[in-house]
Amino acid sequence: MHRLDLTNEEVGMIRTLVEKVASRHGSVEEADFLENATTYAQELPRRLRAFLNTFRLTEPSGVCLVSGYPVDDAKIGRTPPHWRQQPDSASTREVEIFLNLCGALLGDAIAWSHQRGGLICQDLVPIEGHESEMIGSGSELELVWHTEDARYSYRGDYIGLMCLRNPDAVPTTFALIDEVQLDPNQVEVLFEPHFVFRPDPSHPSDNEVEQAPVLFGDPRSPYIRFDPYCMDRPKTEEARSAMDYLIRAIDENLTGVALLPGECLFIDNYKTVHGRSSFKARFDGTDRWLKRINIARDLRKSRAVRKAAAARVIL
Numbered sequence: 001m002h003r004l005d006l007t008n009e010e011v012g013m014i015r016t017l018v019e020k021v022a023s024r025h026g027s028v029e030e031a032d033f034l035e036n037a038t039t040y041a042q043e044l045p046r047r048l049r050a051f052l053n054t055f056r057l058t059e060p061s062g063v064c065l066v067s068g069y070p071v072d073d074a075k076i077g078r079t080p081p082h083w084r085q086q087p088d089s090a091s092t093r094e095v096e097i098f099l100n101l102c103g104a105l106l107g108d109a110i111a112w113s114h115q116r117g118g119l120i121c122q123d124l125v126p127i128e129g130h131e132s133e134m135i136g137s138g139s140e141l142e143l144v145w146h147t148e149d150a151r152y153s154y155r156g157d158y159i160g161l162m163c164l165r166n167p168d169a170v171p172t173t174f175a176l177i178d179e180v181q182l183d184p185n186q187v188e189v190l191f192e193p194h195f196v197f198r199p200d201p202s203h204p205s206d207n208e209v210e211q212a213p214v215l216f217g218d219p220r221s222p223y224i225r226f227d228p229y230c231m232d233r234p235k236t237e238e239a240r241s242a243m244d245y246l247i248r249a250i251d252e253n254l255t256g257v258a259l260l261p262g263e264c265l266f267i268d269n270y271k272t273v274h275g276r277s278s279f280k281a282r283f284d285g286t287d288r289w290l291k292r293i294n295i296a297r298d299l300r301k302s303r304a305v306r307k308a309a310a311a312r313v314i315l
């Protein structure tokens with residue numbers, strides 16, 4: 001995995017920067033913070049900036065990990081019972097700023113108006129009553145691998161996850177398309193626009209579909225857009241068998257990482273499918289708790305569905 005372990009000196013620099021930003025902005029949701037995030041991010045340690053720039057530009061891997069940022073388990077408070085119910089949002093402000101500044105080196109954070117109240121930085125926590133749902137707040141059902149927001153052409157390029165707490169070492173799962181050995185004949189079919197994408201359950205208000213290829217870009221190192229649970233069975237036998245072939249190939253290459261507190265994982269949503277293993281939630285304030293952001297490399301792709309050039313919420 002493309003990985004960076006922060007040194008003590010780097011952590012010191014980051015904390016000084018994060019504290020300065022926290023003194024100016026009450027929340028990472030503020031428009032003023034979001035407009036300045038890229039500028040602040042230029043003050044992160046050079047080695048971290050170079051690491052994320054390489055990840056963005058040369059695509060050395062479909063995932064990268066930044067490790068070593070300290071999370072104070074007492075200060076962040078208990079894992080909230082619902083993403084809407086973090087009692088004191090200031091308790092995680094500094095870690096949210098760090099995640100968002102790292103993300104700003106890859107692009108601009110986006111949110112969906114109908115998803116989790118349009119929040120940019122979201123809590124991934126198990127919710128009581130959602131145990132057997134296949135969404136981010138589920139637990140007992142494996143969250144099957146997928147491209148994030150696959151139905152949308154303006155979906156994010158990256159997902160940023162920051163781990164605050166993961167006591168049962170629940171893995172975040174992923175498969176890198178570059179590690180999947182692909183038959184060129186199947187690749188050819190997967191490059192054709194036979195495939196119908198439907199909105200996943202996190203977009204309940206949308207019924208529109210989009211027809212597109214599953215693989216695109218360079219056939220020797222393709223980009224992927226794939227969420228079999230939210231796609232129609234293709235009409236032709238050739239496309240059906242190519243789709244099944246890719247599902248099997250990804251299943252065989254699925255791996256994962258159990259994030260530790262303070263670790264940030266960035267997933268390239270064009271090179272990697274991701275999911276989460278099942279787990280038994282406790283609902284007692286000690287459950288797995290991640291913060292998540294979605295990052296677009298080019299905000300202009302979604303300009304038709306946002307209110308202003310710098311607006312981040314997709315309507």
Ligand SMILES: [Fe+2]
Binds near residue numbers: 146147148275
């Ligand atoms: Fe996801």
